[in-house]
Each structure stands twice: as structure tokens, then as C-alpha cells.
Amino acid sequence: MGTALGLLVLAVVVAALPGRFYDAGALLYGIAAGPPGAERVTRRVVTYAGTGGPRRADLYLPTAQTARAAVVLVPGVARKGRRDPRLVAFAERLALARFAVYVPEIANLRALRVSAGDAVPIADALQHAAASEYAAGRAGLMALSYAVGPAILAALRPDTRERAAFLVAIGGYYDAEAVVTFFTTGAYRAPDATDWARSEPNPYGKWVFLHSNAGRLADPGDRARLTEIARRKLADPNAAVTRLVDQLGPEGRSVYRLVTNDDPARVPDLLAELPDSVRSELASLDLSRHNLSALEARVYLVHGRDDAVIPYTESIALKRALPPGQVELYLVDQLMHVELGPLGLADGYRMFSLVARVLAERDRLHQQRTQDAARNPPDGGIVPAIVPAPLRAPLAP
Numbered sequence: 001m002g003t004a005l006g007l008l009v010l011a012v013v014v015a016a017l018p019g020r021f022y023d024a025g026a027l028l029y030g031i032a033a034g035p036p037g038a039e040r041v042t043r044r045v046v047t048y049a050g051t052g053g054p055r056r057a058d059l060y061l062p063t064a065q066t067a068r069a070a071v072v073l074v075p076g077v078a079r080k081g082r083r084d085p086r087l088v089a090f091a092e093r094l095a096l097a098r099f100a101v102y103v104p105e106i107a108n109l110r111a112l113r114v115s116a117g118d119a120v121p122i123a124d125a126l127q128h129a130a131a132s133e134y135a136a137g138r139a140g141l142m143a144l145s146y147a148v149g150p151a152i153l154a155a156l157r158p159d160t161r162e163r164a165a166f167l168v169a170i171g172g173y174y175d176a177e178a179v180v181t182f183f184t185t186g187a188y189r190a191p192d193a194t195d196w197a198r199s200e201p202n203p204y205g206k207w208v209f210l211h212s213n214a215g216r217l218a219d220p221g222d223r224a225r226l227t228e229i230a231r232r233k234l235a236d237p238n239a240a241v242t243r244l245v246d247q248l249g250p251e252g253r254s255v256y257r258l259v260t261n262d263d264p265a266r267v268p269d270l271l272a273e274l275p276d277s278v279r280s281e282l283a284s285l286d287l288s289r290h291n292l293s294a295l296e297a298r299v300y301l302v303h304g305r306d307d308a309v310i311p312y313t314e315s316i317a318l319k320r321a322l323p324p325g326q327v328e329l330y331l332v333d334q335l336m337h338v339e340l341g342p343l344g345l346a347d348g349y350r351m352f353s354l355v356a357r358v359l360a361e362r363d364r365l366h367q368q369r370t371q372d373a374a375r376n377p378p379d380g381g382i383v384p385a386i387v388p389a390p391l392r393a394p395l396a397p
Helices: 003-015 019-033 085-096 116-130 145-156 176-185 204-214 220-235 242-246 250-260 264-272 276-285 313-321 345-375
Strands: 041-050 053-062 069-074 099-104 139-144 164-170 298-304 327-332
Touching (some): 041 085, 053 116, 069 345, 116 139, 116 145, 139 145, 139 345, 176 250, 176 264, 176 313, 204 250, 220 242
Parallel strands (some): 164 298, 298 327
16 A cells, blocks of 8 residues: 555544544554644753753643653664654654653764663653653653663663553664674574574664774774774765774774674674673673563564564564563564554554554553542642643744
């Protein structure tokens, strides 16, 4: 089904749906249609106390309705961070679905670095959202791509475990070695499989990996050269870097050998040759090395079979590792990592089911907040009406 026809059919179906199902259809239609009008959503910057100092996030709210629940939307690995236009459009659509959407500033991700330490600012944002006027001690969590690992680590922390009501992971991962194998060689395999399957990986993954780990090397010259190699390759995968490669020392060469290797059988040995600082960070980010049984949030995994950055088999493996009965997996054919393509009937049904589930989470949180307010009224025993937030500054770039 083409994009235009798919949107037309979806719009007709949405108009006939009741209640939450109308909301689900409207949200799915909106994601496919693009950003809403700026007047329909307000955004303001909020600051709050965090581990080690103040934190900052963008808060998106619907202007004409009341937010029913809060959710933290974690940015992906992108230069524009929380202001990436694709993320902004997604946050706006979630706000129109009556979520209060918190998008935290995470400096590492904006600098194209991924670290297990990013779990700390994510946990801080979750604590703040859960304690806000739009929540009653719990909030949702959504993460994209490589940020899924730190988001799950944040939801596992003893101080935030009870704050995460649900977690939506889009294009995430489970096993760090498997991800490295894929973005360097294109080889992947399903859990329990012995034979490799092959696909053409997007080179973005390996050059982000190079950039992310350059700063962890002890040799300042290698740090600078790997950063420059990554910068050039991210701008143009065919850029010439031979002179820089020839100047690399032992540490830099070990990282460069890994990202330019095309043999999956060599990956374990090449990983073992990396500097301790790089291997330690990889181990911290590797969800396969963590006990995920303590996770209390309900989890919704979404992955495209055509993902060229992280293979869909990673979400299959992650589902297996999470507590049984607590996780649902949605595999679709047209989801190029985090970019939703034209929806066929089967994909449309899967995505509609997912969105309906997430909105059911929203309504459960709203019901909990309403019940808590009834049990604990303010002085005088009068429960105030929940009114829409006042109009705030319009969206700005």
C-alpha cells in the first residue's frame, strides 16, 4: 500500500473509532503524516535537580487538552540531540495523544558518544517526570536505537525501578558483540542459530562507534586522529583517510582494525585486542551481561526487519532475556531503524496494536493519578479539577 493511499485509508478508519482506539489511530496517522501545527503543542524548557547538578529537558504539552500521563523520550545518537527535527515531531505527536513528554538533554548522545553512564541523566529525568503534576509517582520511558541500553539500565536502578511504568524500545539491542559484528561485517543470526545471515549495514554505525570510543584512548594523538577519521567518514563514507590511518599508534590501530574488519569470525579476537577502557565501556553497555529479571516496567519492543543499523534479531534476543509475560515484541517490515515507511495492512495492524497498548498504559497511569487524588484530597477535602496547562512559549528552533 503506497504512502498516500495508506494515509487516506487510515484517516477514514480513525474517524470511525471510539475512545482510546480513536486516539491510537490518530497518533499512528499523525506519525505518518509528519509534524503537527506549532499552535497545537507548546514546548518549554524545564530544569530540575539531578545527580551531580541541575538537569534540563524540553517539556511538550497539548495546548487544548489535559495531559493524562507523563513519559520520558530519550534522544538517539544525533548531533542535534533533543532538538533533532524527527524527535521533535515524534514528541509533538505524543503530546497530542495527551502525554506530557519530557525530552532530556544528554550531552553524550548529542556528541555521538554512547555510555552506560547515560543511565544517570535518564534516571534523573524519569524521577522528575514521575514526580510531576502530570504523574502520580510513575511515568513511561521511550528510547531509540543505541539509547535503549542506557534506558533499560536506568529502569533497572533500585532508586528508579518503581518509577518506570512502561518502556518502549525502538530499534534497540541486547548483545554488544552481536551489534558490533553486524555493523562491521553485515553478519547476524537469530538466537540459537549457528549459520550467519547477511545484510548490507548502514556505515553510520561503525563510524559512530569509532567516534564514541576515540576519547577513551590514552594516546592523545590517536584520540585526535580517530575522531577526525570518524568525522570525515560520517560526512562521506568514501572519504580518504589513509594518511591518518598510517599515523595511528597501537591503540588506535586496534580500534580501526575492528571497524574495518569484514569477517564475523574475527570479531571476538579483535574485541579482545581493544584497550581496556574501550572493552570496559562495551561490557557496561552490553545488556547480555546484566540481570534483567529485576525490571518492573512492562516492555514494548519495536524493530524493523529491514533495519540496517541494528538487526531485528537483537530485539528477539532482548525479549527472551526479559521477564516472561512482561514484554511484547512488534516486528514490522517497513521500519528502517527508526524511520517508519509506507504501512501495508499487516504492518499497519501491528503498529496500531502497539499504539493502542501504549495508550492503555497512559490511561492506567491517569486512573492511578485520579484515584490517588481522591484518596488524598487537599485541605478541606475538596478535590480540585485538573485543568489544562496555561499557554506557554510557542515552539522555537
